[in-house]
Amino acid sequence: MGAKSEVQVRKRGDSPLEPPSGYESEISNFLAWVQLERGLSKNTIESYESDLIQCAIFLKEKGAGNWQSVSLDQVSTWISSLTLGGYAVASLARKLSALRMLARYLVSEGNLESDFTELLSNPKKGRFLPHALSIEEMEKFLNSPDLNTVQGKRDRAIFELMYGSGLRVSEVSSVLANAIDLDDGFARIFGKGAKERIVPVGGQAVLAIRNYLHGGRPHLAKEKSGGELFLSKRGTPISRKMIWVLVKDYARRAGIEKNLTPHGLRHSFATHLLMGGADVRAVQEMLGHADIGTTQIYTHVESQRLQDEHANFHPLAQKSENVN
Incomplete structure (x- = not known):
């Protein structure tokens, strides 16, 4: 319980983003799990948190009320929207990694029947030309x-x-x-x-x-x-x-x-x-x-x-x- 509350307090820091209803508890529990069981760095956990909240907000807008109702098509649409938004391949890979890890965690905990990320392909890696201001x-x-x-x-x-x-x-x-x-x-x-x-x-x-x-x-x-x-x-x-x-x-x-x-x-x-x-x-x-x-x-x-x-x-x- 201590680890979970620590993540929840941290999550309500300066960030204006909050997970939508139906998604919050799973994200919080997952972050506590990766903190304790996987030993990921603080920066990585914060990045995963931001990625999952971003994804959850998008999925909620597309009609998925919770993780249990998410479809492969909805997740694919999210990835496509990020690509069109100019995100770098490395950022896309990290966001997809966070989502894959969450889905597998929910399956292992019995909160999800099947992994909705299983058929997703990883973004192709390669160099990109970064956008710079004039x-x-x-x-x-x-x-x-x-x-x-x-x-x-x-x-x-x-x-x-x-x-x-x-x-x-x-x-x-x-x-x-x-x-x-x-x-x-x-x-x-x-x-x-x-x-x-x-x-x-x-x-x-x-x-x-x-x-x-x-x-x-x-x-x-x-x-x-x-x-x-x-x-x-x-x-x-x-x-x-x-x-x-x-x-x-x-x-x-x-x-x-x-x-x-x-x-x-x-x-x-x-x-x-x-x-x-x-x-x-x-x-x-x-x-x-x-x-x-x-x-x-x-x-x-x-x-x-x-x-x-x-x-x-x-x-x-x-x-x-x-x-x-």
Whole structure:
């Protein structure tokens, strides 16, 4: 019972999403099970939680009142909608993995007669070209928070740090205030596998963070607050899910039509650096990629942009289709 209640309390953190009626208890019990029996990391469990709630909301809208009434066609429609929504193959694979694990758990517990994911095929793996904002779009996005408000100061500082230093959403949500040296312009970050790296913090991010530290964080901090830099309204560390919601909300306010996510800010950081002539090895180090091949995805983005520019504006490229 202790594990289940712990998951339920965590689930009602900063996330605005709640599982619909008919789905809640199974998701909660499943999360407690993977926490105790499978020993999955906190980040993985939170990702599974978000994935399953997203799926449950979709299935409820399609007429399935609970997991027992879910059909293969409804799940396939959900996967298709994610594909059309621009989700990366890795994200699709994780979401499907969470759903498969839940279905098998429900079957093993006797709460489901058959596994509705059994006939689903895994998304094909391959490299994808990440979506990045243009520099003009990024400026609109960064300028969208209202700096006359406490929350606006915080959100501007979050976005400037994510874009200016290429941080993962999990890194920016957990970064400590004393891990950032604003005078020298660098931050000490603990990334995947608790690997430490030093990243530069640009001038605009320094200004935004100083503004937040002087006129934002003191209004959010409570007696129970820890050393995390970015706090929620309750004084607790801001969650990854809330940052995801904020990115979506401010992108809408800025009139950005692209499917912007927190990882899209990281994509934009890397792409804009390479556009400016940065060395791919330096970008790899700043991103914290163990494999240079992961970073080289961004070189393909820039190559494609240059090809598009050539095709659109070079006079001979425009006339090539008329050559016999």
